[in-house]
Amino acid sequence: MEKKAIVVGAGLVGSLWSIFLAQRGYKVDIYERRSDMRKEGFVGGRSINLAMSTRGWKALEKAGIAEEIKADAIAMDGRMMHAVNGETTFQPYGKEGQAIYSVSRGGLNLALINIADKHPLVNFHFDHKVSKVDKKSGSLQVTSEGITSTADASLIFGTDGAFSSVRASLQRTPRFDYQQDYLDHGYKELEIPAGPNGSFLIEKNALHIWPRGHFMLIALPNSSGSFTCTLFLPFEGPQSFEQLKTNDAIQTFFETYFADALALIPDLVKDFHENPTSTLVTIRCNPWVYKDKICLLGDSSHAIVPFYGQGMNSGFEDCTVLDEMLSEFDEDWTKTLSAFNETRIPDANAIADLALRNFIEMRDLVGDEDFLLRKKIAAWLHDKYPDRFIPLYSQVTFTHIPYSKALAEGRRQDQLFEKILAIENIHQDWKTEKVIQVFEAWEKEN
Ligand SMILES: Cc1cc2nc3c(=O)[nH]c(=O)nc-3n(C[C@H](O)[C@H](O)[C@H](O)COP(=O)(O)OP(=O)(O)OC[C@H]3O[C@@H](n4cnc5c(N)ncnc54)[C@H](O)[C@@H]3O)c2cc1C
Known part of the structure; x- marks a missing residue:
C-alpha cells in the first residue's frame, strides 16, 4: 500500500515534520493557508526571532539542516540585565560553551520549506485553507481561490498552530478536553x-x-x-x-x-x-490523536507563553519523539500514536507550567538578590557535581530530560534552596562546607 500523509500547516513544525515523513518514504501533501513565502516574502505576524536550544537542534540535525541554520544564528551565552539606572549585569545561562541561539523565524521557516520541497515525495499546496476534517473518513475540506474541494489520506497531521482547525474538528469528539488561558x-x-x-x-x-x-x-x-x-x-x-x-x-x-x-x-x-x-495564550488539550489516523503536533496541541523560549523547541521535540516511537513500534501507527499521546501530554503540560513560572522569574526575580545568589550557588554545585546536580534551567534548555521530570526535579530544587538560603550569613559566604552538607542531606532525602 502506498504510504501517504497529509500535513495541515507549513509553519515551523509542519515543514519539519514533512521532512521526517518523506525520509520514511511517505508521500506528503502539505496544505498551507498562506501564500508561498518564497514568492510573497515572510508574513509572520509573530516574533521576528526565536531562541533555539538543544531540543530544537536535535530535530534539525535529524532533518539534516542544523548546520545551515547555525551558520546564521547568534549565540546568547546568558542574560544581560538592565537596571533602571542603566547598570548592566550578566548571568550565564549554563556552563562555558552552553548557549541558546537567536534564529530568524522567517529564515528558519524558509529553509525548512526549501529542504522539504527538494524531496520528490513532498508536495506543497500554498493558499489552501483547511476548514474541516472528517475524522472517520479521513477527508479534509480545503478552500483555495474560493473553491472548496476535499482531500483524503489515511494519515493526517494537524500542525496548523494555536487556532488549529484540525483540533477544532477533534473537539467535537466526546470527552475531548480543551483548555485555553490568556495572560x-x-x-x-x-x-x-x-x-x-x-x-x-x-x-x-x-x-x-x-x-x-x-x-x-x-x-x-x-x-x-x-x-x-x-x-x-x-x-x-x-x-x-x-x-x-x-x-x-x-x-x-x-x-x-x-x-x-x-x-x-x-x-x-x-x-x-x-x-x-x-x-499570549496557553492551550492544552487531550487527546492529541484519533485512532491510527490523526495526530496534532506543535502549537495546535500545546501552545505556551514564550518565557522559556520552548514553544518551537517543544514542537520540534514532538517530531523527534514521534519519529523515535515510529522506529520502536515498526511504524504501527495505532501503537505509536497511543504511546505518543500518553508520554507527550504530561511533558507538554509541564513545559506550559514552566513557561508561566519563568515569566515571574524574568520580570521579577532576575533583579532579586536571593534569586541571583541561588543562581550562583546552583552553578557552583553543577560545576562540582555535574551528574548529581543539574539546575532546572539547564535541564530544560541543554538536555533532553523529559519536561515533566525536569519540572518535578525543579520543585525538589526549590526545597533545597529554601534550606540553603536560610543558612546564616549565606549572602556573605556561600562556597562553604555547610552548603555542601545541606546539599548532601537533600540528595539523600530524594
Ligand atoms: C512572542 C513570541 C515569542 C516566541 N519565542 C519563542 C522562542 O524564543 N523559542 C521557541 O522555541 N518558541 C518561541 N515561540 C513559540 C513559537 O513561535 C511556536 O511554538 C511555533 O511557532 C509553533 O510552530 P507551529 O508550526 O506549531 O505553529 P505556527 O508557527 O503557528 O504555524 C502554523 C502554520 O499553519 C498555518 N495554518 C493555520 N491554520 C491553517 C488552516 N486552517 N489551513 C492551512 N494552514 C493553516 C499557518 O498559516 C502557519 O503557517 C514564541 C512565540 C511568541 C508568540
Missing part, C-alpha cells in the same frame, strides 16, 4: 536598529532583559546587527497598554523605565502605534 499581559515588538556597518549597539551575545516587576522589555540579536525588542505589559492597569495611547505617554513611559533602551530605539513612537499588540 493579562500582551506584547509588542520594537526595534533597535544596527549601528554603523551592521555593528551591534549593545552586547551581541546575550538575551537582554529590562525586568520591571509586573512588566518587562527583552531584546534578542539579529544577524543584521539589529535587535528585536519585545515589550510585555498588562493590557489594563496603572502601567499598561491602555495607558500608552499618546506619543507623550509612550515617550514618558520609556524615559521612566527603559531610558537606556529608549536612546537606541529611534522609531519608538511610530513603531509603537504601527505594530500590533498581541495576546
Whole structure:
C-alpha cells in the first residue's frame, strides 16, 4: 500500500515534520493557508526571532539542516540585565560553551520549506485553507481561490498552530478536553536598529532583559546587527497598554523605565502605534490523536507563553519523539500514536507550567538578590557535581530530560534552596562546607 500523509500547516513544525515523513518514504501533501513565502516574502505576524536550544537542534540535525541554520544564528551565552539606572549585569545561562541561539523565524521557516520541497515525495499546496476534517473518513475540506474541494489520506497531521482547525474538528469528539488561558499581559515588538556597518549597539551575545516587576522589555540579536525588542505589559492597569495611547505617554513611559533602551530605539513612537499588540495564550488539550489516523503536533496541541523560549523547541521535540516511537513500534501507527499521546501530554503540560513560572522569574526575580545568589550557588554545585546536580534551567534548555521530570526535579530544587538560603550569613559566604552538607542531606532525602 502506498504510504501517504497529509500535513495541515507549513509553519515551523509542519515543514519539519514533512521532512521526517518523506525520509520514511511517505508521500506528503502539505496544505498551507498562506501564500508561498518564497514568492510573497515572510508574513509572520509573530516574533521576528526565536531562541533555539538543544531540543530544537536535535530535530534539525535529524532533518539534516542544523548546520545551515547555525551558520546564521547568534549565540546568547546568558542574560544581560538592565537596571533602571542603566547598570548592566550578566548571568550565564549554563556552563562555558552552553548557549541558546537567536534564529530568524522567517529564515528558519524558509529553509525548512526549501529542504522539504527538494524531496520528490513532498508536495506543497500554498493558499489552501483547511476548514474541516472528517475524522472517520479521513477527508479534509480545503478552500483555495474560493473553491472548496476535499482531500483524503489515511494519515493526517494537524500542525496548523494555536487556532488549529484540525483540533477544532477533534473537539467535537466526546470527552475531548480543551483548555485555553490568556495572560493579562500582551506584547509588542520594537526595534533597535544596527549601528554603523551592521555593528551591534549593545552586547551581541546575550538575551537582554529590562525586568520591571509586573512588566518587562527583552531584546534578542539579529544577524543584521539589529535587535528585536519585545515589550510585555498588562493590557489594563496603572502601567499598561491602555495607558500608552499618546506619543507623550509612550515617550514618558520609556524615559521612566527603559531610558537606556529608549536612546537606541529611534522609531519608538511610530513603531509603537504601527505594530500590533498581541495576546499570549496557553492551550492544552487531550487527546492529541484519533485512532491510527490523526495526530496534532506543535502549537495546535500545546501552545505556551514564550518565557522559556520552548514553544518551537517543544514542537520540534514532538517530531523527534514521534519519529523515535515510529522506529520502536515498526511504524504501527495505532501503537505509536497511543504511546505518543500518553508520554507527550504530561511533558507538554509541564513545559506550559514552566513557561508561566519563568515569566515571574524574568520580570521579577532576575533583579532579586536571593534569586541571583541561588543562581550562583546552583552553578557552583553543577560545576562540582555535574551528574548529581543539574539546575532546572539547564535541564530544560541543554538536555533532553523529559519536561515533566525536569519540572518535578525543579520543585525538589526549590526545597533545597529554601534550606540553603536560610543558612546564616549565606549572602556573605556561600562556597562553604555547610552548603555542601545541606546539599548532601537533600540528595539523600530524594
Ligand atoms: C512572542 C513570541 C515569542 C516566541 N519565542 C519563542 C522562542 O524564543 N523559542 C521557541 O522555541 N518558541 C518561541 N515561540 C513559540 C513559537 O513561535 C511556536 O511554538 C511555533 O511557532 C509553533 O510552530 P507551529 O508550526 O506549531 O505553529 P505556527 O508557527 O503557528 O504555524 C502554523 C502554520 O499553519 C498555518 N495554518 C493555520 N491554520 C491553517 C488552516 N486552517 N489551513 C492551512 N494552514 C493553516 C499557518 O498559516 C502557519 O503557517 C514564541 C512565540 C511568541 C508568540
